[in-house]
Amino acid sequence: MLFIAYTSARPGALIESGCLRGSNEALCYKDIALRVVPNPDQPERHLLVMEVSLLFMKGKRGKSQPTTYIFHERDDNLALCPVSHFIALALADDAFESRGIVSVEDILRVRVPAHRNSLHLKWKADMLDVPVFRRAIHTAEGVRISPDKALPYDILNQYLQRLGRNAGFENKLTPYCIRRGTANAVDTVATPSERNQIMGHSRADIFERYYISMKVKRDVQSAYLGCPPKESIIRTVGRFSLTRDPRAPKELGSEHKEAIEQDPQLIKLRNRHLSLKKLMERKYGSVSKARSSDLHRQYTELGEEIKDKRQYLHREAFDRLREDFFATIDTIEIERQLLGLSFSNELQVEDPKNVQFVFKERKRLSQNLFRSSDCRVEDHTEIYARRVQTIQDWVSLCSLREGPRKRRAASADSGIDLAFDEIIDADTFPALCPGTQCLFCLGDDQLPLSGRIYSFSRPDHLRRHVQDCHFRYLDATAPLWCPHPSCLELLDGVQDFQGHALQVHNVYI
Numbered sequence: 001m002l003f004i005a006y007t008s009a010r011p012g013a014l015i016e017s018g019c020l021r022g023s024n025e026a027l028c029y030k031d032i033a034l035r036v037v038p039n040p041d042q043p044e045r046h047l048l049v050m051e052v053s054l055l056f057m058k059g060k061r062g063k064s065q066p067t068t069y070i071f072h073e074r075d076d077n078l079a080l081c082p083v084s085h086f087i088a089l090a091l092a093d094d095a096f097e098s099r100g101i102v103s104v105e106d107i108l109r110v111r112v113p114a115h116r117n118s119l120h121l122k123w124k125a126d127m128l129d130v131p132v133f134r135r136a137i138h139t140a141e142g143v144r145i146s147p148d149k150a151l152p153y154d155i156l157n158q159y160l161q162r163l164g165r166n167a168g169f170e171n172k173l174t175p176y177c178i179r180r181g182t183a184n185a186v187d188t189v190a191t192p193s194e195r196n197q198i199m200g201h202s203r204a205d206i207f208e209r210y211y212i213s214m215k216v217k218r219d220v221q222s223a224y225l226g227c228p229p230k231e232s233i234i235r236t237v238g239r240f241s242l243t244r245d246p247r248a249p250k251e252l253g254s255e256h257k258e259a260i261e262q263d264p265q266l267i268k269l270r271n272r273h274l275s276l277k278k279l280m281e282r283k284y285g286s287v288s289k290a291r292s293s294d295l296h297r298q299y300t301e302l303g304e305e306i307k308d309k310r311q312y313l314h315r316e317a318f319d320r321l322r323e324d325f326f327a328t329i330d331t332i333e334i335e336r337q338l339l340g341l342s343f344s345n346e347l348q349v350e351d352p353k354n355v356q357f358v359f360k361e362r363k364r365l366s367q368n369l370f371r372s373s374d375c376r377v378e379d380h381t382e383i384y385a386r387r388v389q390t391i392q393d394w395v396s397l398c399s400l401r402e403g404p405r406k407r408r409a410a411s412a413d414s415g416i417d418l419a420f421d422e423i424i425d426a427d428t429f430p431a432l433c434p435g436t437q438c439l440f441c442l443g444d445d446q447l448p449l450s451g452r453i454y455s456f457s458r459p460d461h462l463r464r465h466v467q468d469c470h471f472r473y474l475d476a477t478a479p480l481w482c483p484h485p486s487c488l489e490l491l492d493g494v495q496d497f498q499g500h501a502l503q504v505h506n507v508y509i
Contacts, residue, residue, distance in 0.1 A: 001160070002082045003027075003052070004175055007069045008182035008199050011153050011175045013054045015133050018153035025056050026150035029095055030128035031066070032086070034121045036110045046111055047073050048083045057200040067197060075383050078390050079369040086132075088394030095127040104391040108384070140473040141483070142444045143401060168246040170326045177240060183211040213238060245329060247347055249321045252314060256321065260313045269306045276302065358402045358448045361393035368393075403441075403451030429453075429485045433505045436462045440470040443483030459508060466509045 003014055011017070014027045033051040053066040060066075074081040087107060090096060098121070101107055112119050131150035136143050157174060164173025171177075186195050192204040201207060215238045219229035236242075252260075260266070276299040277287060284290040287299070336343060357363040368390050428449070429442060436456040441447060456462040471494060474480065480497050482489040484505055491497040501507045 001178060002080065002085060004178045005182055006071060006082055007052065007054060008179050008186065009054055010058055010179065010200075011156060012058065013056045013200075015131075015156055016150040016152045017056070021152065024131070024148075024150050025061075026131040026133065027052070027054065027056075028129050028131055029090075029093075029123045031055060032132065034083075034086070034090070036112055036119045036121065037117065038112055048087070048107070049073075050083055050086060054200075059202070060200065067200065069198075075387070077370065077372050078387060084387060084391050085394065088391045088398065089132060090123075091391070091395045092398035093127065093130070095123050095130075097122040097124050104388050104395070108388065138469070138473055140470050141440065142446065142469075144446075145398070165248070165322075166250055168244045168248040169241065170243040170245075170248070170322075171240070173240075180211050180213075181240065183207060184213045184217065187212070188217070243326065245326070246349055247329070248325050249318070252318055252321065256317050257314075260310065260317060263309075263313055266306065266309055266313065269302065269309060273299065273302045273306060358450070359397065359400055361396045361400070364389060365393050365397075399446055400448075401446050403447050403454075431484065431486055431505060433484075433507050435459065435506055435508065437507060438462060438466060438470075439501055439505060439507055439509075440466065440483045443485050445485075462507075463509055 003009065004011070007013070012019070016022075016024060016026050031053045033053075035049050035051070036046050037049055039045040039047045050071040051068050052071060053068045055061070055066045057067060071082040071086075073083045078084055087104060091101075091104065096107075101121070107121065110119060110121070130148055133151040133156075134146045135149050135151045135155060137146045137149065153175075160173050160175060164171075167173075183195070183199055186198050187207065190198065195207060196202070196204060199207060199211070217234060217238065219231060219234050222229045276295060280287050280290040280293070280295050280299065283295070284293065287296070290296045290299075332347075335341075352366075355366070357366070368386050371386075429452075433439070433442070434455045436459055437453065438456070441454065442452050444452060456465065474494060476494045478493060480491045480493060482491060482497065482500060482504075487504065489500060489504070491500050498509055501509055
């Protein structure tokens, strides 16, 4: 998001464009120069700056010199510092050429000699063509970040829209919302030619036709009256977040989901699906034995139709729920204020102190990221320590994942402490496991303890999970190390592993 905001770039200049699926064309490490320079305002301090060159701007792919943007450190608000974010990614990727750089402190200790104007922190040769922003992929070990595949546009768009919903924005948050915001911000401080360069436009009228805000950015009222302008009020009312409400629905409740299942068309489709299943069981003995039949083809196609219909009904109901919320919440708020009434529990704003965190790193980030600092009066040692801790936490989170939400909720209900993992030793994972525990998840050190030791409610649920999330990404005949943390057995393929899991670990998969 920061890269889009600070460059005004279209998504296709940073990640894989939706129009060029499979191209893997995206911003790579070779397109970013990270330098240490003396601070012109405080010569005794040194700063990290980035030169970000965009080769894939619309209409300019491979046709001209790239446009280069300069990013610099921000100490006042680490959440808005692009350099700190990027350093964390580079450290997590082990991308630095210098063998002496293994931590954020190593980078921050670098100083520019008096006879030089800058020092360039270069990348390893094998990292130059690696995309900076990469997609998540499924492996037998679990979800991992691809070593070389760029993040595609449709996934980024999904992430941003979900983020916007969770933040309580009334309108959909998309990459182009950020680009338009940058365009209008730049318009107030740059000449038309500079704005064209920043936006990648060939003509000034492109901004005027497609990007300029429909809300007038000047205080016309004060101008007419001859009063000093109140620009801060105009900016406040012009913000995308003007109608944001963190209480806005984030998902459908159980009553809405139950209502969807009673949709007449969905019921009709499910009944047809069930009839086909019974017919196959009568004719072939089971659904699996009818795989090559025309009945099974119809059964599969109908299953997909039911899935699509259910998703459509969910989207429609959720959109309607959010529209109703934003259409009524202001009047509800006003009436309750005037009557001196308090809000019901479902309309209370959640207290941030009550939020549970799976990882201690995420909890620290919630405390440090949006903490505004006055660099003129605050102790620089404290600011430095906070920056180091924040980048370290980002690096750690690059190799951690919380796991499925349902699994986290079940662990919380069972009394497992979700706050942070305790020290894990050999006794944490005995060789003999509960019969419904996934050995692959148990051996996944990127999951929290609660996710690793989770037990499924039924054996068939475990087998379905192992097949869908692990076995499908394995070569059935290739040698396989047992994933149990305390086991060092090398097995001869999936079938051998299944026997080993039952005999040694008490897990039938």
